[in-house]
Amino acid sequence: MASKDQKQGGGFFSSIASSLSNFGSAMHKSVNGLLGYDGLEVINPEGGKEDAEEEAQRGRWKKEERDSYWKMMHKYIGSDVTSMVSLPVLIFEPMTMLQRMAELMEYSYLLDQADGCEDPYLRLVYASSWAISVYYAYQRTWKPFNPILGETYEMANHGGITFIAEQVSHHPPMSAGHAENEHFIYDITSKLKTKFLGNSVDVYPIGRTRVTLKRDGVVLDLVPPPTKVNNLIFGRTWVDSLGEMIMTNLTTGDKIVLYFQPCGWFGAGRYEVDGYVYNAAEEPKILMTGKWNESLSYQPCDMEGEPLSGTELKEVWRVADVPKDDKFQYTYFAHKINSFDTAPKKLLASDSRLRPDRYALEKGDLSKAGSEKSSLEERQRAEKRNREANGHQFTPRWFDMTGEVTPTPWGDLEVYQYNGKYTQHRAASDSSDGIEEVDVRSIEFNPWQYGNLTTK
Template sequence: MDAPKKNESKGGFFAAMTSGISMFGSALHRSVNGLLGYEGLEVINPDGGKEDAEEEAQRGRWKQEDRDGYWKMMQKYIGADVTSMVTLPVIIFEPMTMLQKMAELMEYSYLLDLADECEDPYMRMVYASSWAISVYYAYQRTWKPFNPILGETYELTNHGGVTFIAEQVSHHPPMSAGHAENDHFTYDVTSKLKTKFLGNSVDVYPVGRTRVTLKRDNVVIDLVPPPTKVNNLIFGRTWVDSPGEMIMTNLTTGDKVVLYFQPCGWFGAGRYEVDGYVYNAAEEPKILMTGKWNESLSYQPCDLEGEPLPRTELKEVWHVAAVPENDKFQYTYFAHKLNSFDTAPKKLLPSDSRLRPDRYALEKGDLSKSGSEKSSLEEKQRAEKRQREAKGEKFIPRWFDLTEEVVPTPWGELEVYSYNGKYAEHRAAADSSASESNVNVESVEFNPWQYGNSSAE
């Protein structure tokens, strides 16, 4: 595997690589306009060139009549943020919510354990940034997760000593907050996705804040991920690319990792590749990192020019775990665990994503029931909003508090939610009394509502 190029300036090799390259795609790709009579259509075959676009357009999961009808319906949204404004068919969904998707960052949480235990400040950043990269194998799935209902939650236990709680804290705009913790770290995130629909693709901007605190030395790490482009939504085989920079900063010491995700070029050239450096607070490169976000990452000490130090070798720090073969939704073993009640605590909150009837029906393969249940939940959500507005009341999240902090991100300002600690108290009380209850958790009715049909404890 080739090491990154020389660090020509404080911007490293990234400045040279990104000049002339747009954030969302390489000039190597060409749009195919007017293809099959559809104005403004773009079809990109990641394994080929522009001459393959017409053939590629005929592929994908859609039947032709469904594809044609959906294209006509969606054209009016071109250029718009479609995060929550469009009712989408369940054929494009996976049996998971965005809250569960947030929990997928915990699969390789052992890397944060290693970062906490590490004495070397630069290797600490190697472990932490590898953890941030590790989730991208799961993020390449081309199915859409369900948007959470306001007040919906997701709990995860029985994984590496980690306790995870996420809650949908806002419906417009859609926002989620999450908190995870074990003996080595705490993880806190406020997430607000912003999108731009481009016809046959959508740009996804991660307007969020992710903070990790390593407990041993109370080191605080901030993460800014790259944006993502989902290609061939309707015509062709859907695929995901995330060209751009991931920046991880140690706010305590000033050390930083900058990793560049290569854009996919002709015949898949550069796809999945990640290269970058760990810099000290003086912005001098200390360790180079290279690999593929769908396979593995390696590291090697380097000099001030970014060249590998003599008598050192490239060492692997992370490798993707084995995955099920021919899985319908491209799930990892960990993704299946996220839907399982085996990873759920006793006395699971009735607002938990596992209990959603539309998600559960899709998991069982019943698309018709999933679609009707999804419509029913959306109508209940609208009814609760009307009832709340009639009372002149506002929704108040249960496990997270809205702070006064508004932080800038590369894609807009973000209101920050903070974990309020109440979940730990709730979980301790629930666990202590769990032996008194023989309720089958799978029989619990999904209930995120705080107005009207109020949530049970």
């Protein structure tokens, strides 16, 4: 149970402590010795009865591809592989990490409701539901492209929101994002830390997410749980998030602690989220329960965390309809994010939509996507050589480094702050109706700040 001290054992969420959910993780199928890959395991979240070899063959890799990948990757076991390895496009989706950041905006109406809510505890219910809503999309097993330094993604066509994200650092990979409408301001500095474990990878979100609700000036701070990607080489790849998500009202001291249950034997506990809203004195006020891939509900509770008599669970969020049998498991909103039809006027040439490798993969041309990806990576290395030879330092366009270093559960983070220049740029672009428009598809992808990008 996600109580304030993790000690309460009974009550509404006593099932969380069931032996099935907490006695070990998912069903593991050892493939030690299988095809020479000693020490790896296949995890079947459904707890099926297939033997290890049969289950192992269910992955997206052909045997020869698996052999090649393992030879390349086995030396990195135990390492952070965030930017160490150039990976084959076979495992990618036609989207970048900057676009994935924008997926948090799909259910932004929950933040609008939080801003309009006078009850401080219900406000946290809405805001935390918004934070959890993206996990349905994030269960996709395809890897997004790492952004090129200086790459951007902008969105100006959803719920009155203006969104801008920029890749502000290459080593370590870091992104910064800003979104705003009449109800809220969203700011994030994102940095991932990984631990490669052979057939799986642990992902730790070293980032800072802040939401400001405009009506009362309330500032909310979000700390998400880590994520594990299982069966990278063998078996059916699947994603699980486990541990605590904490959202704190920095203005009042109220907070919500939600516990993501790990996947247990035969899939027990998978997707389940439970927890409480606490006041500043750490007394439970509202309980929440649900599944991050389906819906979330809430109910007022007493000091022991039990539902108040005469109240009932009320649904606060439910996942929207999604396309059936989508190749990349995209939602309708993910398709909207990728679409040129929804790109803002006078799209920045550094926008992720324009990446030739991403676009080729979207069109199903893996060969071209691979060659374009290699070309972009080499141009990025060439720009770095050029920049360093001239004694220059990369400077983000839309975000400034603050000099602030904030601690997170998984490491310190250098914080970037939105500088307001994109708002001015977008206002100028939207008002310049006299300038002839160009087809955004004809714009050449150009995140580079330095010329003469020789690859020799």
